[in-house]
Amino acid sequence: MAAPVLRCFSRGRWFGTPRPSGVLLLGPREAHSGAQGLLAMQKARGLFKEFFPERGTKIELPELFDRGTGNFPQTIYCGFDPTADSLHVGHLLALLSLFHFQRAGHNVIALVGGATARLGDPSGRTKEREALEPERVRSNARALRQGLEAMVANHQQLFANGRTWGSFTVLDNAAWYQKQHLVDFLTAVGGHFRMGTLLSRQSVQTRLKSSEGMSLAEFLYQVLQAYDFYYLFKHYGCRVQLGGSDQLGNIVSGYEFIHKLTGEDVFGITVPLITSTTGAKLGKSAGNAVWLNREKTSPFELYQFFVRQQDDLVERYLKLFTFLPLPEIDHIMQLHVKEPEKRGPQKRLAAEVTKLVHGQEGLDSAKRCTQALYHSSIDALEVMSDQELRELFKEASFSELVLDPGTSVLDTCRKANAIPDGPRGHRMITEGGVSINHRQVTNPECVLVVGQHILKNGLSLLKIGKRNFYIIKWLQL
Numbered sequence: 001m002a003a004p005v006l007r008c009f010s011r012g013r014w015f016g017t018p019r020p021s022g023v024l025l026l027g028p029r030e031a032h033s034g035a036q037g038l039l040a041m042q043k044a045r046g047l048f049k050e051f052f053p054e055r056g057t058k059i060e061l062p063e064l065f066d067r068g069t070g071n072f073p074q075t076i077y078c079g080f081d082p083t084a085d086s087l088h089v090g091h092l093l094a095l096l097s098l099f100h101f102q103r104a105g106h107n108v109i110a111l112v113g114g115a116t117a118r119l120g121d122p123s124g125r126t127k128e129r130e131a132l133e134p135e136r137v138r139s140n141a142r143a144l145r146q147g148l149e150a151m152v153a154n155h156q157q158l159f160a161n162g163r164t165w166g167s168f169t170v171l172d173n174a175a176w177y178q179k180q181h182l183v184d185f186l187t188a189v190g191g192h193f194r195m196g197t198l199l200s201r202q203s204v205q206t207r208l209k210s211s212e213g214m215s216l217a218e219f220l221y222q223v224l225q226a227y228d229f230y231y232l233f234k235h236y237g238c239r240v241q242l243g244g245s246d247q248l249g250n251i252v253s254g255y256e257f258i259h260k261l262t263g264e265d266v267f268g269i270t271v272p273l274i275t276s277t278t279g280a281k282l283g284k285s286a287g288n289a290v291w292l293n294r295e296k297t298s299p300f301e302l303y304q305f306f307v308r309q310q311d312d313l314v315e316r317y318l319k320l321f322t323f324l325p326l327p328e329i330d331h332i333m334q335l336h337v338k339e340p341e342k343r344g345p346q347k348r349l350a351a352e353v354t355k356l357v358h359g360q361e362g363l364d365s366a367k368r369c370t371q372a373l374y375h376s377s378i379d380a381l382e383v384m385s386d387q388e389l390r391e392l393f394k395e396a397s398f399s400e401l402v403l404d405p406g407t408s409v410l411d412t413c414r415k416a417n418a419i420p421d422g423p424r425g426h427r428m429i430t431e432g433g434v435s436i437n438h439r440q441v442t443n444p445e446c447v448l449v450v451g452q453h454i455l456k457n458g459l460s461l462l463k464i465g466k467r468n469f470y471i472i473k474w475l476q477l
Contacts, residue, residue: 038065038104044326045319047097049245050270052252057265064239064267065104073106073166076269077232078242079173079225080148081113081121082140083129086293087147089305092321092353093271095148097242098168099155103323107166109238110148111228114141114174121225122218123203123246127210138174145170147293154359159323169236173228189227192260193253198222201249222253229254233266245270274320292357298391299358300373303366306350307343311336314345322352376438382455389459389471396469403448403474409434410444412453416470418462428464435463 039062042048051061064074078094080087087095098108117137120129132140152168198204201222207214229251232238241251251268258266290305291297297305309317314336318329336345355363369392371380390398399416409429419425419434428434429444436453437460454460454474462470 037062038101042097042100046316047093047100047271047320048269049272050248050268052248052255052268052270053265057267059265061240061267061269065106067105074101074240075107075109075232075236075238076101076240076242077109077111077229077236077238079111079113079116079228080144081117082137082144083117083120083132084289084291085140085143086291086296087144088289088291089302090274090289091292093274094242094244095151096321096323097269097271099159099323102155102166102168103161103163105164105166107169107236109169109171109232109236111232112141112144112148112170112172113228114138114172115177116173116221116224116228117141119217119221119224121221121250122207122214123250127212128215128218141172141174143293145172150359151292151357154356158355158360161323171232173224173231176231177224189223189257192257193223193226197256198253201253203246203249222250225250226254226257229266230258230261233258233262233264239264239266241266241268243268243270244273246273294358294362294391298369298388299354299362299366300369300388300392302357303350303354303363303370306353307346307370309346309349311340311345314349318345318349318352321349324348324352378437378439378455381437381459381461382457384457384459386459386471386473389461393461393469393471396471398471398473400473400475402476403454407448408444409436409441409446409448409453412436412448412460412472413462413464416462416472418464418468418470433465437461438463 039048039051054061059071063069064071066072076098078098080091080094095110098110102108114137117140118132118134120131122128148170152170155168156165198219199208203222204214204219207218229238229241241254243251248268248270251270255266255268258264289297290302292302306317306321315329315333318324318332319326322329324332332345332348336342350366351363354366358365365385365388368380368384369388371377372384373392384392386398390396397416397418401412401415410426413419413425413429413434414421419428426444430442432440432442434441437455439452441453448454448460458474460472460474462472464470
């Protein structure tokens with residue numbers, strides 16, 4: 001069989017080691033020469049960056065997704081290592097890619113790396129990851145599975161389009177590595193990898209040239225990822241691996257391994273990496289992670305992250321992070337030109353992402369919090385739960401107090417330890433430094449009134465000065 005042929009339609013160059021033969025680099029405006037349907041649609045959204053191999057295979061990648069051939073449906077997978085107990089915004093593009101394949105009728109697999117996370121992927125890193133204890137990895141893996149399954153359920157319930165979708169399966173590679181013995185594994189697998197090829201990977205070269213170097217565990221990561229691809233190919237018929245653009249070397253290792261063992265062709269697709277305004281990759285290692293787990297980043301915070309996106313990014317993000325048709329996105333942007341102050345595209349982007357990640361209840365919660373914080377809405381405060389108030393006012397002190405008859409504003413402030421004792425605390429109220437439920441109170445002896453100072457949900461939001469919040473939950477109302 002002829003070797004895969006390199007076709008590059010970008011003026012950029014492949015830094016470090018030579019670009020692997022057969023990689024198609026998709027520029028922002030060039031069409032994939034052979035892609036039809038699904039691949040072309042996602043390329044138009046900017047969701048796919050590179051395909052490997054693009055030419056020289058028995059069957060080419062676009063044909064795999066053609067309903068008119070006997071190859072339909074296909075199985076596609078993407079891996080997620082549980083180095084933390086939550087996915088983050090940086091993982092969303094890979095997840096959206098899986099969902100797009102599922103919506104087109106293909107079967108997709110999200111692979112939690114319960115085994116590979118213990119080695120640590122060196123791709124895109126300047127130093128070795130801190131080693132995690134086995135139980136920590138297992139706990140993280142359980143949390144990732146739960147988060148993935150919740151998003152799959154939200155997608156199924158809230159984004160259905162009336163078509164028949166493929167399946168979405170969540171697996172953990174610890175399931176097959178736990179059964180492997182080291183010597184048996186190296187004997188069966190190790191002989192199919194060449195040291196020169198493994199050493200040539202850009203991620204390896206970068207680390208070997210660094211002062212810290214590279215551990216054997218990290219070096220073998222690409223071997224395990226390649227075996228994952230082989231295992232899924234053998235047991236699930238998976239022929240396509242998705243990954244971030246920093247994963248191309250690992251994907252190529254999987255292609256070469258499977259081709260040597262079986263003579264069959266498999267494929268890789270990369271998605272672009274999303275970076276912050278400073279150019280740093282969005283991820284927990286960069287210290288700028290926006291998490292998808294509510295315990296780490298609330299629905300309100302996730303919603304606001306996207307509401308705050310700049311005008312020059314929002315159209316691209318609507319294409320990448322939502323399922324909205326391109327004509328609808330064009331219409332949204334046309335309205336934005338006429339009324340930019342309304343931030344319509346940002347609000348729609350934030351709503352679509354929050355609904356996918358946290359469901360309709362999460363989106364409703366984010367909107368309530370937005371109204372309560374930025375629009376001083378009493379109605380929003382009255383229907384907020386304890387959890388929402390704590391999420392919204394993370395630095396706030398939380399108190400549970402008994403409402404005695406005749407409880408005054410001064411009594412409340414002192415019981416909540418919100419003001420100092422003595423004349424100074426009294427003056428803070430009289431001088432207008434205290435508000436309850438967004439309403440300024442200046443009479444220290446004013447008796448609390450249910451429905452005004454105490455909301456229908458039994459809560460009071462006390463603010464001292466500009467930024468000090470206290471949440472009070474009243475007992476025995």
